[in-house]
Amino acid sequence: MTDYPSLHLLIGGEKLAGAGRNTQDVLNPATGEAIGTLPLATPADLDTALDNAAMGFAAWRAAAPEKRASVLTGAAQLLRERAGTIAEIMTREQGKPLAEAKGETIYGAMLLEFYAGECKRIYGRTMPRPAGKRAEVRYEPVGPIAAFAPWNFPVINIARKVGGPIAAGCSVIVKPSEETPASALATVQCLLDAGLPPEVCQVVFGVPDEVSRHLMASPIIRKISFTGSTAVGKHLAALAAEDLKRTTMELGGHGPVLIFGDADIDRALDTMAPNAFRNAGQVCVSPTRFIVEEPVFDKFRDGFIERVKALKVGNGLEDGVQMGPMANSRGPDQIERMVSDAVEHGAHLDTGGERIGNQGYFYAPTVLSQVPDNAEIMNEEPFGPVAIINRYAGEEEMLAEANRLPYGLAAYAWSNDPVRQERLTQQIEAGMIAINAGGVSAVDMPFGGVKWSGHGHEDGHEGVMACMVAKSVHVG
Numbered sequence: 007m008t009d010y011p012s013l014h015l016l017i018g019g020e021k022l023a024g025a026g027r028n029t030q031d032v033l034n035p036a037t038g039e040a041i042g043t044l045p046l047a048t049p050a051d052l053d054t055a056l057d058n059a060a061m062g063f064a065a066w067r068a069a070a071p072e073k074r075a076s077v078l079t080g081a082a083q084l085l086r087e088r089a090g091t092i093a094e095i096m097t098r099e100q101g102k103p104l105a106e107a108k109g110e111t112i113y114g115a116m117l118l119e120f121y122a123g124e125c126k127r128i129y130g131r132t133m134p135r136p137a138g139k140r141a142e143v144r145y146e147p148v149g150p151i152a153a154f155a156p157w158n159f160p161v162i163n164i165a166r167k168v169g170g171p172i173a174a175g176c177s178v179i180v181k182p183s184e185e186t187p188a189s190a191l192a193t194v195q196c197l198l199d200a201g202l203p204p205e206v207c208q209v210v211f212g213v214p215d216e217v218s219r220h221l222m223a224s225p226i227i228r229k230i231s232f233t234g235s236t237a238v239g240k241h242l243a244a245l246a247a248e249d250l251k252r253t254t255m256e257l258g259g260h261g262p263v264l265i266f267g268d269a270d271i272d273r274a275l276d277t278m279a280p281n282a283f284r285n286a287g288q289v290c291v292s293p294t295r296f297i298v299e300e301p302v303f304d305k306f307r308d309g310f311i312e313r314v315k316a317l318k319v320g321n322g323l324e325d326g327v328q329m330g331p332m333a334n335s336r337g338p339d340q341i342e343r344m345v346s347d348a349v350e351h352g353a354h355l356d357t358g359g360e361r362i363g364n365q366g367y368f369y370a371p372t373v374l375s376q377v378p379d380n381a382e383i384m385n386e387e388p389f390g391p392v393a394i395i396n397r398y399a400g401e402e403e404m405l406a407e408a409n410r411l412p413y414g415l416a417a418y419a420w421s422n423d424p425v426r427q428e429r430l431t432q433q434i435e436a437g438m439i440a441i442n443a444g445g446v447s448a449v450d451m452p453f454g455g456v457k458w459s460g461h462g463h464e465d466g467h468e469g470v471m472a473c474m475v476a477k478s479v480h481v482g
């Protein structure tokens with residue numbers, strides 16, 4: 007087993023720790039034990055990072071696309087080579103099963119590989135003008151970016167937060183979650199080892215609100231990129247507005263899953279039941295509200311419960327475990343509150359509904375059915391191992407339920423009627439929709455939401471263009 011690494015800030019390529027800096031413990035969510043000590047950046051550290059970011063941007067914006075691409079490709083290769091070690095570190099600080107952690111690390115490599123290709127696909131446009139005149143649109147990197155990443159996908163979130171900016175020619179200061187620092191540091195280390203100038207990508211930790219306020223107050227930072235809750239996203243968007251900084255906001259969701267009577271129910275169950283409990287449900291695109299058409303409700307609910315009861319829960323480092331603990335102590339507290347609130351409002355508790363064991367942050371995979379609209383869990387993102395299965399009369403009612411909430415991140419629909427598939431695609435208010443499929447994430451597709459789920463994109467061509475600004479050039 008790999009030792010949990012010592013932790014540090016990464017500023018201008020220097021690994022900084024100690025020297026009187028405040029620290030914070032990193033906990034193993036399977037045991038609750040402290041496994042590491044994380045140094046927190048001082049205001050002077052953040053100022054140094056800002057100065058470096060300004061220098062890094064000046065150099066990196068001028069780097070040839072081939073150079074940027076070769077760094078990203080090299081880093082992806084290193085991530086693949088180090089995936090076994092990084093996965094062990096991730097499971098120990100975040101809790102997810104080892105196989106999921108390894109898969110995530112490989113996906114992080116795929117993201118960097120995709121971004122490497124995009125470096126060479128940043129095109130401008132030339133407009134028709136009379137001879138002797140010229141008009142063109144160029145795309146330039148927006149500038150140094152401050153990025154804030156959460157703890158649920160400690161490698162993918164970092165690959166997204168830094169891959170687009172690096173491809174575009176920006177510099178980036180990233181503040182990963184203080185709860186999963188080692189996976190983030192290991193990801194950025196791959197970039198540095200692949201030849202990225204250290205001023206281009208730096209890593210800081212601290213009290214989140216203090217770090218974001220400090221970085222955002224600086225005129226050096228030209229864009230904010232945040233992934234996390236809608237509440238924090240609104241707060242950061244308001245701060246960014248004070249200085250008219252650009253923003254990308256990847257916020258919460260409350261994934262509706264529409265199951266129609268004409269769907270292949272067994273395939274829907276085999277795909278969606280495990281999906282709802284991947285990463286213990288701590289996924290922004292998690293399928294949460296199963297909106298099931300009357301004739302197949304009983305079959306779907308029974309099949310779902312059977313599959314959920316068969317899930318093996320345990321320490322993610324153990325063989326065969328399919329669901330680990332929640333990532334922090336806030337998780338089971340929140341789910342416990344939401345489940346009892348749902349039951350008090352008349353929901354049926356089909357399975358789960360309790361903590362497991364007396365160490366770590368385990369909560370049993372839980373299914374609630376016939377949950378009334380006024381229960382908290384029908385309106386707030388649970389972000390945990392709970393699925394809601396409710397019965398509806400038909401398409402109109404189901405669509406209304408899917409669009410009832412202010413969130414619009416991922417939506418899923420299962421139906422074999424192609425006309426209905428198209429109708430749903432047009433009418434569901436979401437940034438991403440999967441029809442007869444379980445995934446909404448692909449490296450070459452834009453990832454992002456509408457309404458309270460945020461704005462802007464990561465991944466895909468859009469993920470790079472989100473780090474660029476258009477410049478109109480008129481030559482007389």
Ligand code: NAD
Pocket residue numbers: 154155156157158182183184214215216218219233234235236238241242256257258289290336387388389
């Ligand atoms: P939170 O909203 O306090 O934190 C979410 C993330 O934002 C953390 O990584 C945190 O470090 C960071 N953060 C918090 N305040 C910040 C600030 N002022 N400036 C910069 N970064 C800041 O909540 P949490 O308890 O960690 O998670 C609770 C909820 O957040 C979840 O229930 C879920 O709805 C949402 N969440 C969403 C995602 C996602 O992928 N969209 C990821 C993690 C959490």
